[in-house]
Amino acid sequence: xxxxxxCAIEKKWQKIWAKNKIFESKENSSQEKxxxxxxxxxxxxxxxxxxxxxxxxxxxxxxxxxxxxxxxLYSMGWDAFGLxxxxxxxxxxxxxxxxxxxxxxxMKEQLKALGFSYDWSREIATCxxxxxxxxxxxxxxxxxxxxxxxxxxxxxxxxxCKTVLANEQVSNGLCWRCNSQTEHKDLEQWFIKITxxxxxxxxxxxxxxxxxxxxxxxxxxxxxxxxxxEIGFWIAGRDKKLKIFTTRPDTIFGVTFxxxxxxxxxxxxxxxxxxxxxxxxxxVLASSRKSNKERSSSxxxxxxxxxxxxxxxxxxxxxxxxxxxxYVLTGYGTGAIMAVPAHDQRDWDFAKKYNxxxxxxxxxxxxxxxxxxxxxxxxxxNSGQFNDxxxxxxxxxxxxxxxxxxxxxxxxxxxxxxxLISRQRYWGTPIPMIYCKDCGIVTxxxxxxxxxxxxxxxxxxxxxxxxxxxxTFVHVKCPKCGKDAQRETDTMxxxxxxxxxxxxxCDVHNNDAVFDSSKLNYWMPVNQYIGGIEHASMHxxxxxxxxxxxxxxxxVKDDEPFAKLLTQxxxxxxxxxxxxxxxxxxxxxxxxxxxxxxxxxxxxxFAAPVEKQLDWSSDGIEGCWRFINxxxxxxxxxxxxxxxxxxxxxxxxxxxxxxxxxxKKVTCDIGEKLQLxxxxxxxMELVNALYVYKYHSNDDGLSLKVxxxxxxxxxxxxxxxxxxxxxxxxxSDSISTHAWPIFDENTIKESYVEIPVQINGxxxxxxxxxxxxxxxxxxxxxxxxxxxxxxxxxKQMLKFLYIKNEIxxxxxxxx
RNA sequence: GCCGAGGUGGUGGAAUGGCAGACACGCGAGACUCAAAAUCUCGAGUCGCUUUGGCGGCGUAUGGGUUCAAGUCCCAUCCUCGGCACCA
Numbered sequence: 001x002x003x004x005x006x007c008a009i010e011k012k013w014q015k016i017w018a019k020n021k022i023f024e025s026k027e028n029s030s031q032e033k034x035x036x037x038x039x040x041x042x043x044x045x046x047x048x049x050x051x052x053x054x055x056x057x058x059x060x061x062x063x064x065x066x067x068x069x070x071x072x073l074y075s076m077g078w079d080a081f082g083l084x085x086x087x088x089x090x091x092x093x094x095x096x097x098x099x100x101x102x103x104x105x106x107m108k109e110q111l112k113a114l115g116f117s118y119d120w121s122r123e124i125a126t127c128x129x130x131x132x133x134x135x136x137x138x139x140x141x142x143x144x145x146x147x148x149x150x151x152x153x154x155x156x157x158x159x160x161c162k163t164v165l166a167n168e169q170v171s172n173g174l175c176w177r178c179n180s181q182t183e184h185k186d187l188e189q190w191f192i193k194i195t196x197x198x199x200x201x202x203x204x205x206x207x208x209x210x211x212x213x214x215x216x217x218x219x220x221x222x223x224x225x226x227x228x229x230e231i232g233f234w235i236a237g238r239d240k241k242l243k244i245f246t247t248r249p250d251t252i253f254g255v256t257f258x259x260x261x262x263x264x265x266x267x268x269x270x271x272x273x274x275x276x277x278x279x280x281x282x283x284v285l286a287s288s289r290k291s292n293k294e295r296s297s298s299x300x301x302x303x304x305x306x307x308x309x310x311x312x313x314x315x316x317x318x319x320x321x322x323x324x325x326x327y328v329l330t331g332y333g334t335g336a337i338m339a340v341p342a343h344d345q346r347d348w349d350f351a352k353k354y355n356x357x358x359x360x361x362x363x364x365x366x367x368x369x370x371x372x373x374x375x376x377x378x379x380x381x382n383s384g385q386f387n388d389x390x391x392x393x394x395x396x397x398x399x400x401x402x403x404x405x406x407x408x409x410x411x412x413x414x415x416x417x418x419x420l421i422s423r424q425r426y427w428g429t430p431i432p433m434i435y436c437k438d439c440g441i442v443t444x445x446x447x448x449x450x451x452x453x454x455x456x457x458x459x460x461x462x463x464x465x466x467x468x469x470x471x472t473f474v475h476v477k478c479p480k481c482g483k484d485a486q487r488e489t490d491t492m493x494x495x496x497x498x499x500x501x502x503x504x505x506c507d508v509h510n511n512d513a514v515f516d517s518s519k520l521n522y523w524m525p526v527n528q529y530i531g532g533i534e535h536a537s538m539h540x541x542x543x544x545x546x547x548x549x550x551x552x553x554x555x556v557k558d559d560e561p562f563a564k565l566l567t568q569x570x571x572x573x574x575x576x577x578x579x580x581x582x583x584x585x586x587x588x589x590x591x592x593x594x595x596x597x598x599x600x601x602x603x604x605x606f607a608a609p610v611e612k613q614l615d616w617s618s619d620g621i622e623g624c625w626r627f628i629n630x631x632x633x634x635x636x637x638x639x640x641x642x643x644x645x646x647x648x649x650x651x652x653x654x655x656x657x658x659x660x661x662x663x664k665k666v667t668c669d670i671g672e673k674l675q676l677x678x679x680x681x682x683x684m685e686l687v688n689a690l691y692v693y694k695y696h697s698n699d700d701g702l703s704l705k706v707x708x709x710x711x712x713x714x715x716x717x718x719x720x721x722x723x724x725x726x727x728x729x730x731x732s733d734s735i736s737t738h739a740w741p742i743f744d745e746n747t748i749k750e751s752y753v754e755i756p757v758q759i760n761g762x763x764x765x766x767x768x769x770x771x772x773x774x775x776x777x778x779x780x781x782x783x784x785x786x787x788x789x790x791x792x793x794x795k796q797m798l799k800f801l802y803i804k805n806e807i808x809x810x811x812x813x814x815x
Numbered sequence: 816g817c818c819g820a821g822g823u824g825g826u827g828g829a830a831u832g833g834c835a836g837a838c839a840c841g842c843g844a845g846a847c848u849c850a851a852a853a854u855c856u857c858g859a860g861u862c863g864c865u866u867u868g869g870c871g872g873c874g875u876a877u878g879g880g881u882u883c884a885a886g887u888c889c890c891a892u893c894c895u896c897g898g899c900a901c902c903a
Contacts, residue, residue, distance in 0.1 A: 039903095041903090042902085042903050044903090079903070082902075082903065083901080083902060083903085084902075084903085155901075156901075164901080165901080166901040166902070167900090167901055167902075168901075168902045168903095169901085169902090170901095214819055214820065215819085217818085217819065218818065218819050218820095218898075221817085221818050221819080222818075222898090222899085222900090224818095292899080292900085293816085293899065295816090296816050296817070296899090297816040297817085297899095298816075301816095327816080331900090346816090416900095417900065419900080420900080420901080423901065424901095425901090493901075494902095494903070495900095495903085498903085532897085532903095533819085533820080533897060533898085534897055534898060534903085535898090535903085536819075536897085536898070537818085537819090537898065537899080537900085538898080538899090538900065538903095539903085569820095569821095569896095569897095570896080570897070572896080575895075575896075576896085577896090577897080579902080579903085606827090606828095606838085606839075607827060607828080607839090608827065608828070609828080609829095611820095612820095612821075612828095613820085613821075613895095613896060613897085614827085615827090617826085617827080617840095619826070619827080619840060619841075620826080620827060620839065620840045620841090621840090622840075622841095623838095623839050623840055623841095624839085626839095626854095627839085629854095630854095633854085677827095677828075677829085677838085678828095678829070678837085678838080680838080680839095681828090681829080681837070681838035681839075682837095682838085684838055684839075685837085685838070688838090691855080691856095692856090754834095755833095755834085756833080756834040757834095758833080758834085758883085758884075760883085761883070761884055763834055766834075798883090799883060801883060801884090803833065806833055807833045807834080807884085809833075809883055809884065810883085811883050
């Protein structure tokens with residue numbers, strides 16, 4: 001008997017898999033396809049347990065479906081552009097491309113050491129020119145479709161470095177490099193009109209039955225469609241209106257003040273009328289230093305009145321004050337609200353603080369009690385001709401009245417904003433646009449793609465986009481008129497790169513087109529997408545949007561890219577997510593030398609259900625190591641041990657039954673429920689049963705058959721071990737492509753079931769009854785059960801309930 | 816603040832409204848051993864009672880509710896985590 005040598009076994013099989021190319025896949029219209037996809041990683045340089053978990057789940061799906069006879073596409077790539085590479089360039093004077101390539105090669109080695117069954121011939125990196133060439137091509141198509149536009153937008157700005165900062169580069173309002181107070185600044189930016197697809201992104205949810213409900217809900221709230229009314233409030237004594245959006249037109253008679261965002265143009269326009277302009281502009285400056293999150297999360301709302309400027313409530317025709325307050329954000333609606341303190345808690349608190357009148361317009365029971373606004377429904381009061389009407393009914397009638405009177409109109413509003421994709425950075429896909437004095441904005445012709453990132457760039461962390469420092473990049477001839485022109489020096493948000501990579505996997509090496517649609521249509525949609533829940537509302541909306549755009553371009557045929565989604569839980573260390581930037585990483589390199597990849601994979605899947613957060617601890621890995629060794633030793637027991645006793649039929653029957661039950665449960669847990677932790681525990685139970693079973697090698701091959709089943713069921717989890725044992729069991733094929741075991745429903749069927757008997761909700765005994773027994777039969781059995789009858793003695797039976805094969809429950813009272 | 820999750824033994828976790836704690840970790844006992852490790856087998860939520868066969872109370876963050884029956888459904892509260900648009 002030889003010891004389990006994971007190092008040798010894992011290296012051996014990784015070599016064989018690579019040599020025989022068994023995971024490379026080709027389109028085959030006669031075979032059912034299965035596309036398994038994991039969210040592509042950022043090449044930070046080191047795999048952590050979050051990655052290991054993500055890809056272990058994916059590999060189980062891929063391997064399981066391969067054994068089920070499907071043609072599996074399973075690939076890996078790198079979301080290789082992004083901020084950290086540029087930060088490394090600034091700090092360590094290493095070129096972002098070099099840094100990224102080093103990281104990729106390290107992480108690729110780690111992935112290979114884990115034995116994931118990727119088709120490495122399809123690997124991509126979004127920073128490779130043959131990839132970003134097509135990102136640029138798609139961007140140009142988007143421009144041609146009218147989905148790209150330029151507008152001014154707010155960015156974080158460090159006045160000392162004179163550079164744009166990412167949110168991550170600002171902490172507590174200070175610059176990451178020089179600790180200066182940062183500001184907000186408006187810059188001309190590139191946007192993609194994702195809002196054109198807002199409705200479709202929302203209604204498309206009905207095709208996403210394979211998605212978790214919580215993700216759909218988060219997306220729904222993110223898109224934030226609300227039907228309401230846009231109303232213009234006259235500025236008193238001016239020929240000017242202040243436009244607001246409200247979802248509560250029924251409360252218009254209760255509007256006692258207005259609030260506008262500090263960035264609202266009205267402040268500048270009314271500068272000379274605002275009596276306390278100095279104080280107002282002080283407030284505006286202070287809020288420009290806060291992040292949106294800070295602005296909306298402070299419990300105590302602050303604001304300041306624009307003295308000397310009033311609005312007129314169109315319903316009451318009364319003058320009302322206007323405030324500016326930073327809890328009103330400029331990006332949503334019109335950047336201004338009508339405030340109804342009586343029926344909105346935030347407005348109530350604000351009105352109390354700044355001494356604004358509160359007028360009740362909907363009658364409620366506990367109006368004002370405990371300093372609470374009444375946010376429920378009721379009949380209208382103080383509302384002129386609408387008094388005594390129910391608020392639900394008044395909603396439509398007042399909205400209609402507002403429209404008739406010309407105060408405003410019914411409209412739809414979304415929280416979803418257009419997608420700001422330009423970055424003033426080097427390490428991203430260059431935006432393929434040219435500025436010509438005569439022709440304006442001109443796209444780079446297709447034949448000139450890709451627009452390559454230049455090498456001669458300085459990384460200082462200061463000043464404008466680094467691309468401007470290149471001598472070769474900026475100056476170019478206008479493709480239209482041939483005169484001197486300048487290239488766009490902004491690059492794209494990395495979310496653009498990761499919005500379409502799954503499509504490129506279908507046809508990675510295509511040099512003539514973004515992909516061949518026939519290949520894409522064979523593989524898409526992705527059958528199972530796996531990634532972190534943190535991507536619920538950004539990446540997963542961007543990717544869905546991009547796919548719909550490609551459909552409208554005529555190069556893909558479905559509406560949705562991902563049929564099923566699994567949002568895996570975070571792996572945390574000490575409660576917070578593992579990430580290189582936080583420095584709380586546990587690498588697989590710390591585990592594999594001692595325990596092997598198979599043990600690590602098994603452990604991370606066994607430790608918790610896949611969708612739940614998992615706080616990393618290596619306690620318990622010993623258990624998986626022991627289990628794998630048990631399986632290894634079982635080979636010698638099953639093959640060699642000569643039992644003295646002859647196999648007894650009853651034990652044989654129950655072992656066979658357990659085997660079929662286990663196949664059924666494991667197949668269901670992997671294939672349907674994706675409950676991998678319980679799938680593993682069922683296999684453990686079967687292994688335990690094989691250890692207790694006494695008749696190995698003396699039972700006409702039953703235990704050998706059960707053992708082979710164990711190896712097959714484990715193959716997706718611990719592939720190296722299973723390949724090795726499969727070979728030791730005299731098989732010449734690879735277990736990775738061997739057929740998944742099937743179960744027999746007749747063998748599983750039990751003829752008797754044990755069911756609990758409850759009396760007044762307490763468990764008092766158990767009885768064994770024939771499967772599917774009728775109530776009368778069960779009553780007779782209970783009548784012969786002394787223990788239960790003892791509990792019923794001297795009691796009056798009020799209720800007798802029997803749920804077939806489940807439970808008997810009896811309700812009694814004392815006589 | 817807003818949106819979305821989660822909270823079950825000493826620990827990770829299991830449980831279509833129907834026997835709470837499967838499977839593991841850790842712990843304890845036994846077997847094997849000169850001994851130890853490894854291995855194999857067995858035990859255990861907790862408190863109390865016990866004639867040592869068991870019996871009873873209490874138990875799924877907290878407080879209410881629905882139900883013959885609640886970890887699971889409803890309402891409220893507390894705590895932890897994820898996201899909030901330039902980290903990816």
